[in-house]
Amino acid sequence: xxxxxxxxxxxxxxxxxxxxxxxxxxxxxxxxxxxxxxxxxxxxxxxxxxxxxxxxxxxxxxxxxxxxxxxxxxxxxxxxxxxxxxxxxxxxxxxxxxxxxxxxxxxxxxxxxxxxxxxxxxxxxxxxxxxxxxxxxxxxxxxxxxxxxxxxxxxxxxxxxxxxxxxxxxxxxxxxxxxxxxxxxxxxxxxxxxxxxxxxxxxxxxxxxxxxxxxxxxxxxxxxxxxxxxx
Amino acid sequence: xxxxxxxxxxxxxxxxxxxxxxxxxxxxxxxxxxxxxxxxxxxxxxxxxxxxxxxxxxxxxxxxxxxxxxxxxxxxxxxxxxxxxxxxxxxxxxxxxxxxxxxxxxxxxxxxxxxxxxxxxxxxxxxxxxxxxxxxxxxxxxxxxxxxxxxxxxxxxxxxxxxxxxxxxxxxxxxxxxxxxxxxxxxxxxxxxxxxxxxxxxxxxxxxxxxxxxxxxxxxxxxxxxxxxxxxxxxxxxxxxxxxxxxxxxxxxxxxxxxxxxxxxxxxxxxxxxxxxxxxxxxxxxxxxxxxxxxxxxxxxxxxxxxxxxxxxxxxxxxxxxxxxxxxxxxxxxxxxxxxxxxxxxxxxxxxxxxxxxxxxxxxxxxxxxxxxxxxxxxxxxxxxxxxxxxxxxxxxxxxxxxxxxx
Numbered sequence: 113x114x115x116x117x118x119x120x121x122x123x124x125x126x127x128x129x130x131x132x133x134x135x136x137x138x139x140x141x142x143x144x145x146x147x148x149x150x151x152x153x154x155x156x157x158x159x160x161x162x163x164x165x166x167x168x169x170x171x172x173x174x175x176x177x178x179x180x181x182x183x184x185x186x187x188x189x190x191x192x193x194x195x196x197x198x199x200x201x202x203x204x205x206x207x208x209x210x211x212x213x214x215x216x217x218x219x220x221x222x223x224x225x226x227x228x229x230x231x232x233x234x235x236x237x238x239x240x241x242x243x244x245x246x247x248x249x250x251x252x253x254x255x256x257x258x259x260x261x262x263x264x265x266x267x268x269x270x271x272x273x274x275x276x277x278x279x280x281x282x283x284x285x286x287x288x289x290x291x292x293x294x295x296x297x298x299x300x301x302x303x304x305x306x307x308x309x310x311x312x313x314x315x316x317x318x319x320x321x322x323x324x325x326x327x328x329x330x331x332x333x334x335x336x337x338x339x340x341x342x343x
Numbered sequence: 344x345x346x347x348x349x350x351x352x353x354x355x356x357x358x359x360x361x362x363x364x365x366x367x368x369x370x371x372x373x374x375x376x377x378x379x380x381x382x383x384x385x386x387x388x389x390x391x392x393x394x395x396x397x398x399x400x401x402x403x404x405x406x407x408x409x410x411x412x413x414x415x416x417x418x419x420x421x422x423x424x425x426x427x428x429x430x431x432x433x434x435x436x437x438x439x440x441x442x443x444x445x446x447x448x449x450x451x452x453x454x455x456x457x458x459x460x461x462x463x464x465x466x467x468x469x470x471x472x473x474x475x476x477x478x479x480x481x482x483x484x485x486x487x488x489x490x491x492x493x494x495x496x497x498x499x500x501x502x503x504x505x506x507x508x509x510x511x512x513x514x515x516x517x518x519x520x521x522x523x524x525x526x527x528x529x530x531x532x533x534x535x536x537x538x539x540x541x542x543x544x545x546x547x548x549x550x551x552x553x554x555x556x557x558x559x560x561x562x563x564x565x566x567x568x569x570x571x572x573x574x575x576x577x578x579x580x581x582x583x584x585x586x587x588x589x590x591x592x593x594x595x596x597x598x599x600x601x602x603x604x605x606x607x608x609x610x611x612x613x614x615x616x617x618x619x620x621x622x623x624x625x626x627x628x629x630x631x632x633x634x635x636x637x638x639x640x641x642x643x644x645x646x647x648x649x650x651x652x653x654x655x656x657x658x659x660x661x662x663x664x665x666x667x668x669x670x671x672x673x674x675x676x677x678x679x680x681x682x683x684x685x686x687x688x689x690x691x692x693x694x695x696x697x698x699x700x701x702x703x704x705x706x707x708x709x710x711x712x713x714x715x716x717x718x719x720x721x722x723x724x725x726x727x728x729x730x731x732x733x734x735x736x737x738x739x740x741x742x743x744x745x746x747x748x749x750x
Binding site: 162196221225 | 344345348349351352355359360657658660661662663664665666667668669670671744745748749
């Protein structure tokens with residue numbers, strides 16, 4: 113599913129010393145894997161996730177997504193890849209204001225093939241248990257509900273890869289475990305999931321963990337024996 | 344497909360940010376409504392003027408030659424023009440210039456008493472060639488018009504304008520009756536149809552027409568013309584034909600530079616164009632004001648859209664993350680600006696047209712509803728939206744989705 117080789121990202125502005133956010137990361141993620149990327153803040157995990165999500169491009173190295181080398185794609189094909197293959201889940205939900213839950217879920221369909229299918233959007237909301245909340249605005253929903261709307265939005269184009277950036281960071285325990293259970297379901301369905309967190313309890317849902325420190329991978333181990341704690 | 348979906352998103356966003364959209368439309372609305380009022384009035388006035396010109400001239404496919412160089416005051420008559428334009432000039436123009444279809448000769452005078460029994464009136468008396476009727480596209484209402492035979496035989500026959508008929512024969516049939524022009528008796532053989540008002544608003548029906556030869560030999564005793572009207576074959580070449588007529592007359596009058604013309608050639612189509620050209624100073628000022636309002640409206644759109652882009656960075660980030668390319672973002676924001684401008688344009692036209700209807704009641708303006716200025720106004724509104732929407736839309740497409748999503 114994912115293969116990266118010597119992936120680096122350097123941020124530099126004229127007059128300032130360049131910052132190496134990511135240093136020659138090399139790894140593979142096979143289809144259906146649940147990978148957790150863990151590290152302190154500033155360790156480069158968000159940078160890595162943005163590159164994997166085709167929102168950002170590496171300064172050096174190669175990124176194969178689903179057999180395609182996307183490291184040198186221009187804006188338009190990159191946008192198509194995001195639309196068809198990737199679903200994002202953010203820490204701050206990022207739902208559009210003044211826009212109902214249902215309309216939020218519909219947005220990815222605007223930029224894909226085919227029409228905006230309202231029925232499918234409703235089904236996606238039902239799947240995350242929010243069928244009754246379709247016409248509510250984000251301000252009328254709890255944090256957990258907002259994140260579940262965001263998950264429905266991430267799923268609407270049926271992407272093979274789900275990227276989650278601290279999805280439980282703004283949630284309390286009960287809402288957090290609901291969200292993690294949904295992610296686990298998606299994993300069971302066969303979707304590939306890359307989760308970024310600094311929380312070991314959340315990381316415990318994953319089957320493999322990559323540890324980042326100062327932009328470099330310091331450990332990459334499979335969590336075969338799950339020692340799941342309560343989140 | 345995608346474009347239609349994005350258009351629908353833009354439309355929904357206009358609804359989501361209703362207050363801002365309404366504010367954005369205001370400037371455009373003011374500009375377009377005043378522009379709609381002005382251009383409707385302007386166009387209607389132009390048509391009215393053109394109609395009056397046509398009433399007087401009959402047709403635009405003519406060239407008019409008057410004796411005397413330079414400008415003369417008022418209508419030429421036998422007492423105020425030099426005797427430089429001769430019957431022979433008219434014959435020469437008709438026979439030597441292939442561009443000319445026919446020529447009508449005219450002698451005219453005012454303030455000549457026309458009398459029937461006890462009634463007297465003082466119309467304009469015109470001696471004209473029989474082809475006058477066709478050149479002026481006039482119509483005879485009753486009886487017949489002057490014929491070539493009557494002209495050649497110096498017959499004393501007259502055709503009356505409706506004002507003269509009403510003045511002399513209020514309750515009698517004038518046909519066959521004998522009137523006196525000055526002291527000469529003439530038999531009435533026809534009455535013209537009414538022509539209404541000329542460009543200055545005066546009546547065109549206070550007129551008596553008699554054959555030109557009769558006028559020249561039996562009434563005025565003059566052998567020069569006050570006017571000749573030449574009908575051109577190809578109206579699109581009327582300017583060149585005018586030049587040829589001038590050259591021919593200069594040659595016939597033995598005029599060499601630096602001698603000036605002793606005649607004046609005018610072309611009604613050209614005169615008409617001058618009269619109706621884009622109206623008065625006031626009109627220009629008002630047009631300037633409405634264009635300024637439009638520009639301010641455009642700048643308001645640009646400013647509010649730019650603010651909207653800053654406030655909606657998160658929305659842009661989300662759209663980008665789910666697969667919107669930069670072009671899609673440009674399209675969406677440009678469309679939002681255009682939709683707002685279009686709404687302002689349509690509202691402006693509605694208000695403007697309503698305004699014209701109200702004005703027409705008080706001002707006796709011809710309230711013709713013309714679709715061209717309306718379509719033009721809406722096109723201008725949309726153009727303003729595009730022009731001033733480009734910058735904010737471009738700015739929106741440059742928003743960094745990573746930063747926008749993190750905030």
